[in-house]
Amino acid sequence: MVTLATAAPPAGAEPASRPASCVPFGTAQLPPGVPSTGTRDGFAALPEAVGVAAPASVELRTQTTQFNRFWDFALVDGAVLARPRVHGGTEPWRYAPLPECLRGILVGISVDDDELVAIDGDGWIYTLDNVSHSPLLWNWTSAFGAPLWAGSGQRVAGPVPGTWALSVSSPWDNQTYVDADGRIHHVGLGKMTMVPSLTGDGSRITYADPWLPNDDSYEIGGPLGGRFRAVALSSAGSTTFVTNEFGDMYTRNFDFDAAGSDSVFFRYSWDSQDGKPSAPNLFAELLNRDYAAIRLPAQDWVHQPKIPGEITSAVSVHSTGVGPGARELRVAGRSGGTTGFWHKDLHADSWQFTATGVELPGAPLENSPHDRSAETLAPPAPWNLSTSLPARDTLVDGQFLLDVGLPYSLVDPRLLDQAGLHAGPSGYRLSIDHFDPAATTRNGVVTAPDGAAIDVLVHTADGLRFAPRGAGLDADPRHLVGAIEVPQEQFDARGGDPALDAFVRDWMRGERIAPITLSATDTDLVVR
Template structure:
């Protein structure tokens, strides 16, 4: 699943290059989130017209490693040369000027909103800013990583598969829907990440330019982190994956939505459904009547199967409308008449339609069985099992938590609480990765990984708690404090887990109504 033309690499200090190309500036001309998108073509006439138009795509409908588009511009990478033209137009392709040390070295691109990300033949990432603005404002930077997108640069994981740039923009999407049904506001500085499919397809690493340059952050894949994706695409914080049998899932997720960014956002594990909707990003900070971002974050949603022939090329893009459902899914394929093109639907739609294009197919054939075969492509379960004491709280003393096959990147799973009298009952264990400003290794190792989360009764047990055993009632009343979920902090290694009871995520978690 290596990107076309990419060198395997071995990490940011690996043998394929000790850093990004030296002539690409560190720093950016873009002030996030920047001015509103501008469809002006000012400056495009300074770009040379491509000499061989017939060698370039007739149209760009899919976001791949060599073709991509935003609302105003489309891009193609052919023979390591980058070309552009207005999106959906018949205008001639033009060559995009590059910093001299990148000429002939780009092997992959991805575009979302006002950014274009490219990788060179050593796997280093570069960003072209202002891709939703006139070409005269386009500029390149190698900056990436903490603090505040100011580190020297990031490199793709070795042996990676599909990857895509995601930009969740406050000026375009504006809001997203949390699990309480409230329209929460996208952060004022955008949320940018590069998602990367690695290993056996069950790991989705995300690279965030505000976070350390490492491979330690992941989006847990569907089915408890075991779903093995063959294809992936991401746009505006919605990740789209498909396995070898055409089973597809989508998830609204980024660092901010997950519950991890407690510096800029206020979250709550308690039910926010009856509270006032927020008027802006900061409305919940001082007014307990206003809903905070409801946790847990949205989970994976299985998409309906495409009713026809498809390939491994999938694509998702934001339409330019506000809200978290304004995304279109596309899957390359063939219709019943043998015409090539793509199947497509809006994110929340139930049915697929087909648009013929006549374009040559770029992906591999997929055995698109009509039945669900998601369980046929599962990675082995995580090898981490823990039994740990829970902190005492009031009358709830001596309880323990048993966690089997702990997949750390997965946001939720079922665990077991063991009461002092031996009573065992199921609980939900929710986890959120922590905010870090220094690099750490991927996965679990001997270095403690700091996380937050919540423990809660399953819905059925919560609804019938008054009829349960004394051990369950004591846990619900004393340990959970009469709420379905209680926030926790935890640290995890590959051999240990420690849990403390938290007052809740966010800087103002102690305020009433949190």
């Protein structure tokens, strides 16, 4: 069985309470940044790495080997090496610039687009900016987090090798992404940057975002309702790739901005956008409602086909070009006794093998030929919540807040009460067992005034916060935007179910999806 190892300071040592002090605090991550060029100006001036055990080629994104379109990077003996990414690896490795206090203490690196992050033994994140440009523009910083990448620093929530990665989507390289309807949208000028990592038993995917508060409260809800236990993770271009110990693999295109959580800079809708074209740019999409908004809920996980051979936990995903589907998945393994890596395009139906003959990174996986995703599920979330649904005549719903661009996490319920925008109970009650705030969609039951049970889906997206909070649910209300959905088959057959027909008519206002806002604690749920 493959398990998540623990990464901890040596016995008797306490984790450092702040990043290494010699790393500059300023950042070059100011939108929109510099277009990617990959020019080599200044590279020849870097010291050549002579006599070090550097890799001959870099094919996988691992804890010690990384690449983007223009450069290979390697972490060797605590030093960061770089060279132009040329087929065959003919260029010499050179030492990338590195603050003196980081020499010898780095334990992992990850590169995507124009950023490189490195972590020390305590998990502190250090960012090398502009790595899709000339080395003359490379710039180290320890800044991370709110406000606007000016926070005092952040640690990777789960720094175990092979369980965390940097993901970046930029307006220069990836340029676009798609929503759940497959409609194209444009990456914001501030990019989409995050560092997701497996935490706990591998079923939680916690991510750090340099524009958000430095805490561990933001998560990508994992496969199978957040209960899939992964042992390895890779992420690039907002595409996260995970596997369990049996080689069952899933991918998901997810980012805070695309998932419905940033109504300040993005426009979302739970309603169909059919008949509306994609906007030509981000500003047109935000300001012109004739163009399609980002359709919610966020995209779900995609179960990838099994690999027909031996594999290890060294999974890797990287961007291959412009657009949301331009990703390649790679997994270290063997075929016919020869080492190398399995690979396929994100949406391809089958895997191919490339031989390398090099020692395999990662731990061997028991790659069963059949799906075993559900064999090691984590326990369901412990929170069973219910609430009275308010009458809809004065309900301030999630779509209203999305339409006016008001961050729902900043709406004080007391102000709504004073304005008379909260109504009394409608007679309907919503119950959700095992409510996981990180999940995008879960089952719920609406109890009608006559006691009839109506099965519904409850979608949510996390709120935009400006102050740290704890993970999961606790006594501090967690604010989310969401929607109640009657599944299509039930909706179409509602004429034969009087309770459902009345609920759709009276509370859903004749629609299949009704936007709401929610506040949840570990004991209470409130729908507004």
